[in-house]
Amino acid sequence: MSEQAQFTHFDASGNARMVDVSEKGETVRQAIAAGTVTLSRQAFDMVRKGSMKKGDVLGVARIAGIMAAKKVDQLIPLCHPLMITAADIVFSFDDQQCSIQIEATVSMTGRTGVEMEALTAVSVAALTIYDMCKAIDKSMVISDICLLRKSGGKSGLFVRPAVP
Template sequence: MDNKLTHFDNSGNARMVDVSEKNKTERVAIAVSRIKVSKETLELIRLGKIGKGDVLGVARVAGIMASKQTSNLIPMCHPLMISSCNIDFEINDKECCIEIKSTVKIVDKTGVEMEALTAATVAALTIYDMCKAVDKRMVIEGTHLLKKTGGKSGEFNFHEKTL
C-alpha cells in the first residue's frame, strides 16, 4: 500500500489530486452513523409526531442531497456525477438510537467514500435538527466508512482485520 500523501505537492502546498490518467471503474462506498435519542423522542419519530414533520423522510432526502454537494464542503474532493445514493435507517430500541447507512455508487476515476460519509453525517444532523425542540441531549456518534469497492486501492471492509 502506498502511504504517500497525494494532497500535497513537493513544496508541501495543498492540491487536488490529478485523476486525469486514471481509468473509470465502478466504485461503491458504504458509510454509517448513528444518533442516540431519548426513548420518548424515538417513539415520537416512530409515530410521526415530531412537529417539523417526517423526520426520517426528510433526513433521507438531506443525506442524498449532501452526497451530491460533498465537493462544495470538502476542499480537495472532486465534483462527481453520482449514479446512486441510498439512505437506510434502522431504529434500535434497545440502544435508543437510529442507525444510518448510506450507500453511494459511481462509475468514475475517483472514489465516493467522502460522499457516503457526508450523506450519513448530514442525515444524522437533520434528525438532530428536526428533533432538537424535544431532545437537546441527542448524540451523533460512530460515523465511519463501513466498506468500499473499486479503484486502485481495491476493497476495504471495516470489519476485516488488516496486517
C-alpha cells in the same frame, strides 16, 4: 522520498492541491457508510411514530443526506466534483438503545472513490435528525460515523472488520 511526497494532497513544496485523476481508469465504485443517532425515549418514540411536530423526520433526513452526497466538493476542500449515479439511505431503529442507525450507499463509475460522499450523506442525515428533534431532546448524540465498505479503484475492496 520526502515526507510531503507521500501525501497526495500536497505538492513537492508542501502546498495543498487537488489530486490529478485524469490518468486513472474509470471503474465502478461504491461506498457504504454508517452512523448512529441516540435520542431520549420521548424523541425516539416520536420519530418512530411519525409524530414529531416538524414532520417526517426520516423522510427529510433521507433527502438531506442524498443532497449532501451530491455536494461534497462544495463542502470538503480538494474533493473532486463527482457525477454519482446512485445514493440511498436506510434507517433502522434500536429500541433498547433508543437509537437510529443510518446507512448510506453511494455508487458511480469514475476515476475516484465515493467514500466521502457516503460519509457526508450519513453525517448530514444525522444532523437533520438532530435539527428536527432538538425541540424535544437537545441531548442527542451523533456517533460512530464510519466507512463500512468500499469497492472499485486501484485499492480495490475494503470491508471494515467486525467489532466484537
